[in-house]
Amino acid sequence: MKRREFIKSAFALSAFGTQIPIMALGRKNKLGRSVEWESDRIVVLIKLNGGNDGLNTIIPVQNDIYYNARPTLAISQNQALGIDDYNGFHPSLSAFHSLFQNEQMSLIHGVGYHQPNLSHFRSSDIWVTGSDANEYLQTGWIGRLLEQEYPDFPSNAPDHPLAIQFNSANLLEFKTSESNTGMMVFDPETMYYLINGNYIPGENDPALDTYGGLELDFIREVDLLSFEYAEVINETAAGGSNSIEYPETNLGYQMALTAQMISGGLQTPIYRIYQSGYDTHVDQGNTHNNLLSDLNNSISAFMQDLENQGLMDKVMIVTTSEFGRRYFENGSTGTDHGTAAPTMVFGNHLVPDLFGEQPSLSSLDQNNNLFIQHDFRQLYSSIITDWFGLDQNIANTVFGQEFESIPFIQTPLSIKQTPIPANFTMEPAFPNPFNPTTILSYTLPKNGNVTIRILDLRGRKIKTFRLGIKNAGKNKFILNGTQLASGTYIIQIDAIGSLLNQKITLLK
Amino acid sequence: MSNSRISRRQFISGGKKSKTYLDRLNPNWPTKEVAKLIRANFEKNPISHSIQKTEKTLPIIHVKNRTNSLQEIDWNLDAAKHLLNRTLSGPSYDEINTSFTSGLESTVQSLLEEQSLPEPPGIWVNEDLPNWNSLSTAERNEIIQSYYNRMNQFRRWWCERMMNESINITETMTLFWHHYFATGYSKVFYPQAMYHQQQVFRTHGLGNFKSLLRQITFGPAMIIWLDTGGSKKHAPNENFARELMELFTLGVNNYSQDDVVAASRAFTGYVTDGIQTNYDFETMEGWGYWWTDWHDFDEKTFFGQTGNWTGDDILNIILEQDECAKQICRRIYKWFVYDNVDESFISEMADVLRSNDYEIKPMMEFLLLSEHFHDPNFRGAAIQNPNQMMTGTIKRLNLQNQNFPTNFFPNLQDSMGMLLFEPPDVSGWLGYHSWINSNTIPMRKIVLSSLITGESPFGNFGTYLNLQTLSQSLYNPNDDGYPSEQVVRKLAFIFFGLPLTEAMEQQLQDILLNGAEPYDWNINLPSYNSQWNRMKDMLIHMFRLPEFQLS
Numbered sequence A: 001m002k003r004r005e006f007i008k009s010a011f012a013l014s015a016f017g018t019q020i021p022i023m024a025l026g027r028k029n030k031l032g033r034s035v036e037w038e039s040d041r042i043v044v045l046i047k048l049n050g051g052n053d054g055l056n057t058i059i060p061v062q063n064d065i066y067y068n069a070r071p072t073l074a075i076s077q078n079q080a081l082g083i084d085d086y087n088g089f090h091p092s093l094s095a096f097h098s099l100f101q102n103e104q105m106s107l108i109h110g111v112g113y114h115q116p117n118l119s120h121f122r123s124s125d126i127w128v129t130g131s132d133a134n135e136y137l138q139t140g141w142i143g144r145l146l147e148q149e150y151p152d153f154p155s156n157a158p159d160h161p162l163a164i165q166f167n168s169a170n171l172l173e174f175k176t177s178e179s180n181t182g183m184m185v186f187d188p189e190t191m192y193y194l195i196n197g198n199y200i201p202g203e204n205d206p207a208l209d210t211y212g213g214l215e216l217d218f219i220r221e222v223d224l225l226s227f228e229y230a231e232v233i234n235e236t237a238a239g240g241s242n243s244i245e246y247p248e249t250n251l252g253y254q255m256a257l258t259a260q261m262i263s264g265g266l267q268t269p270i271y272r273i274y275q276s277g278y279d280t281h282v283d284q285g286n287t288h289n290n291l292l293s294d295l296n297n298s299i300s301a302f303m304q305d306l307e308n309q310g311l312m313d314k315v316m317i318v319t320t321s322e323f324g325r326r327y328f329e330n331g332s333t334g335t336d337h338g339t340a341a342p343t344m345v346f347g348n349h350l351v352p353d354l355f356g357e358q359p360s361l362s363s364l365d366q367n368n369n370l371f372i373q374h375d376f377r378q379l380y381s382s383i384i385t386d387w388f389g390l391d392q393n394i395a396n397t398v399f400g401q402e403f404e405s406i407p408f409i410q411t412p413l414s415i416k417q418t419p420i421p422a423n424f425t426m427e428p429a430f431p432n433p434f435n436p437t438t439i440l441s442y443t444l445p446k447n448g449n450v451t452i453r454i455l456d457l458r459g460r461k462i463k464t465f466r467l468g469i470k471n472a473g474k475n476k477f478i479l480n481g482t483q484l485a486s487g488t489y490i491i492q493i494d495a496i497g498s499l500l501n502q503k504i505t506l507l508k
Numbered sequence B: 001m002s003n004s005r006i007s008r009r010q011f012i013s014g015g016k017k018s019k020t021y022l023d024r025l026n027p028n029w030p031t032k033e034v035a036k037l038i039r040a041n042f043e044k045n046p047i048s049h050s051i052q053k054t055e056k057t058l059p060i061i062h063v064k065n066r067t068n069s070l071q072e073i074d075w076n077l078d079a080a081k082h083l084l085n086r087t088l089s090g091p092s093y094d095e096i097n098t099s100f101t102s103g104l105e106s107t108v109q110s111l112l113e114e115q116s117l118p119e120p121p122g123i124w125v126n127e128d129l130p131n132w133n134s135l136s137t138a139e140r141n142e143i144i145q146s147y148y149n150r151m152n153q154f155r156r157w158w159c160e161r162m163m164n165e166s167i168n169i170t171e172t173m174t175l176f177w178h179h180y181f182a183t184g185y186s187k188v189f190y191p192q193a194m195y196h197q198q199q200v201f202r203t204h205g206l207g208n209f210k211s212l213l214r215q216i217t218f219g220p221a222m223i224i225w226l227d228t229g230g231s232k233k234h235a236p237n238e239n240f241a242r243e244l245m246e247l248f249t250l251g252v253n254n255y256s257q258d259d260v261v262a263a264s265r266a267f268t269g270y271v272t273d274g275i276q277t278n279y280d281f282e283t284m285e286g287w288g289y290w291w292t293d294w295h296d297f298d299e300k301t302f303f304g305q306t307g308n309w310t311g312d313d314i315l316n317i318i319l320e321q322d323e324c325a326k327q328i329c330r331r332i333y334k335w336f337v338y339d340n341v342d343e344s345f346i347s348e349m350a351d352v353l354r355s356n357d358y359e360i361k362p363m364m365e366f367l368l369l370s371e372h373f374h375d376p377n378f379r380g381a382a383i384q385n386p387n388q389m390m391t392g393t394i395k396r397l398n399l400q401n402q403n404f405p406t407n408f409f410p411n412l413q414d415s416m417g418m419l420l421f422e423p424p425d426v427s428g429w430l431g432y433h434s435w436i437n438s439n440t441i442p443m444r445k446i447v448l449s450s451l452i453t454g455e456s457p458f459g460n461f462g463t464y465l466n467l468q469t470l471s472q473s474l475y476n477p478n479d480d481g482y483p484s485e486q487v488v489r490k491l492a493f494i495f496f497g498l499p500l501t502e503a504m505e506q507q508l509q510d511i512l513l514n515g516a517e518p519y520d521w522n523i524n525l526p527s528y529n530s531q532w533n534r535m536k537d538m539l540i541h542m543f544r545l546p547e548f549q550l551s
Helices: A064-069 A094-101 A119-127 A141-149 A188-198 A211-239 A250-263 A284-308 A378-386 A394-401 B003-013 B015-025 B032-044 B075-088 B093-102 B104-111 B136-163 B170-180 B191-204 B207-218 B220-225 B239-249 B257-266 B288-294 B311-318 B323-335 B342-353 B362-369 B388-394 B407-417 B440-453 B467-474 B483-495 B502-513 B531-544
Strands: A044-050 A058-060 A088-090 A105-112 A163-166 A181-187 A270-276 A315-320 A343-346 A439-446 A449-453 A461-470 A473-480 A487-495 A497-506 B301-302 B305-307
Touching: A044 A250, A044 A284, A064 B407, A088 A094, A094 A105, A094 A284, A105 A378, A141 A378, A141 A394, A163 A250, A181 A211, A181 A250, A181 B502, A188 A211, A188 B440, A211 A250, A211 A315, A211 B440, A270 A284, A284 A315, A284 A449, A315 A378, A315 B483, A343 B239, A378 A394, A378 B305, A378 B467, A439 A449, A439 A487, A449 A473, A449 B170, A461 A473, B015 B502, B075 B093, B075 B104, B075 B342, B075 B483, B093 B104, B093 B467, B093 B483, B104 B362, B136 B170, B136 B191, B136 B388, B136 B407, B170 B239, B170 B323, B191 B207, B207 B239, B239 B257, B239 B311, B239 B323, B239 B362, B257 B301, B257 B311, B311 B323, B323 B362, B342 B362, B388 B407, B388 B440, B388 B483, B407 B440, B440 B531, B483 B502, B483 B531
Parallel strands: A044 A270, A044 A315, A163 A181, A163 A270
Antiparallel strands: A058 A088, A105 A343, A315 A343, A439 A473, A449 A461, A449 A487, A487 A497, B301 B305
């Protein structure tokens, strides 16, 4: 990302015509960059707030202990959407089931940390700071990661926000030793108008050396950063689009807006989205169904949207939660706080597999909770090294120790969006209109993976043909429309990092 | 116009953006379009209450420690302002002056004086449960809608209490306890239950913490909110037991999971229909089959003590723990002093609380009279919560009797992240830095500006703002300076927690005078004189300064 010095734009003319910086930033400009942030990849983290019940998300369909301990809440093997002999998705997760079969999803069992804390608040803090259970950190793991690339943020900051989060005030996850890298977004257009109309450039008295002065610096910084970033956020959101409809839920809104900003070219690498309501102590059944259904629909819509726009290759989605829940239900047809739980990962560059296995329900900790199989920092460390392609040392610096990667991400590669090369072309389909087959000819400038998609006019993906590596030069694809209904479709060729589209009409 | 004025104008406007900037200083801004946009947006996207909780600390600044000797507190207007800033929604200049004159001890006394209960927000507070079974769907929906309306009425009623408070801590204390025992209407469902809880805060908020805790624990709102109701022996629900210890009494890590399980067994068999409970405060027992069949009468071991404990026994054992008083004081401190807790001072506060058998008032008195509380380092270090920022500003501008649009208060609370009766979760509002982000900071400015312009995102209103009266009330011929200078200084004094700097005073003065000389500005000019528009400009400018957010 390009950087700019905020401090310059923050100059204001004083009464005497001299230039004084708006903020008493006074931060040492550390020389040199310790991180090469070459990747244009994006990770979207979704917090399932309240502690998601892992056992009712990925069902242990062979485990009698599970069925005996949950007389009212257990999901039967028949209802579960089978993954293998031992695992099944909750019935609300039908799209995830398809995504898993379509090799766009990985599942990591038993994610948590040792000596688990059953408090929401403390456990959330451990996750966002990336600390040990008995360690109290004042900065977030994302803050420490970004700080290595931008050691003098915010006095020297990139053009686009480093991280974006929604509807939340989770400051700690994004906190660096001196600042906060997370921008809060609710509605970019409103935000832009509000901020622009209400920002006063240039108060220049240094703040007092008291707690009051410290807080003034904090507010000035948020005020200034909001002002500086509101424009690019608004521009990218306005310039981007959604190709399909999302669920009309808070989560759906956050995901749609994220897709919109990515589509509009926002280069922010990290997004944090929240879905609330997972603290299901009472009458868990329906609540949990609805939450998972919303999650299922929102994530699948998001992926479809980005896939349609040829952007999904650079995005990965990861769910997290402060803990799982107890394996047995309580007397209020709910479940109490637990420990380890599965993490779900979505994307086009994953190793589509289960990592770890269904937790043992016979070997438990002293509080009758599950043992962990993966430290959550292994998950985060994998994102840093295998997704963003950063050096292992970076991850080690973030966590103060080395965590072994979980191999759920394919070999890291940098996916830069490039303009469509002149010699990547598609000829008009022939015949068109057609019934039942038509021939599509296209030319590749070099060898590469080719995917052809059939979309409806609202941009929804109807069919995907993953053709594998094709040779440079002219190629042909024969589309058989026997299983399609009459109508007009968009046929899309996705190759060498670019997309080509045309309309075709099937007349039966 | 002289050259110096031009350059100052450029200074304020930041050079190249001066034109648009001046447009925005115009009291007609925010424009109708923007207001419409926000309104549409709120309809489209109801605000979510999911706020993440974090612990955070700051570098330690050395503050004076502990000594409770009044002689060492430099009692002046600044000290009086600080005391009232922390205990009222927003003190007016007169209130600060009055307190200064009457002295620290006398002010603290009147702050802590217990108040009688105000008139309730409506007769519905005593309404019985509807007979849901005999009602049609349409009738049920009508009742649900009326409950929703009542809650908004209740919110406005509370804001009115805050705007009309005297020099007394009750409203702030009530808000604090609502945050402390954070309970959300969306789950509790009965407005009567929320009102009942608020009455408990008002009645016991300066009384004894033990009674407060019991009243809240066995009140209908909490029984619903943390799932005590319907929790049965053999498979008890741990929700209340855990939060009771983690948030209301002991603090995280000061109990074991075994204690949570034991306590959850004791808190079985208590139920409510939303208004009544099956708990008898006299006998300290439940009644009905819920009690006989659902309560776990067996032995439990809790904090090493074994017995057939009931919920009351659990509360008593908890209250014996040293950590309990500390946890209460820690949360008091975060609200009334600063987010960065001084543990040695907490120990002192906790000692006072314990030695007074959990009476809250002596502990509050100790706090408000302590040298620690009055350390100048804390002045202006509180980021105002949105509710008190609004009600305080309304109070300071004498707009209490303004005809605000329906649901003005709930809407503005929601937009700034503090909808009353809907805390983000059981730990209350995170507060502090979480109040300020790229979303809320412009919202805070625009909602404040609406008090001057009468145009808010939640509907427009003809504002009764009377700047002539306000200026006259601020001007005192015995004080230094022209009226224009006094008005600027005194408004900045009440609105800013930090001292006004020379450069900023000049800036505000320039906006107010708009080229005129200080002695030309006259507090007796009629209300249609354009001089008052310049004062509106200046007020809006103040609302947009980062300094305004601190008190």
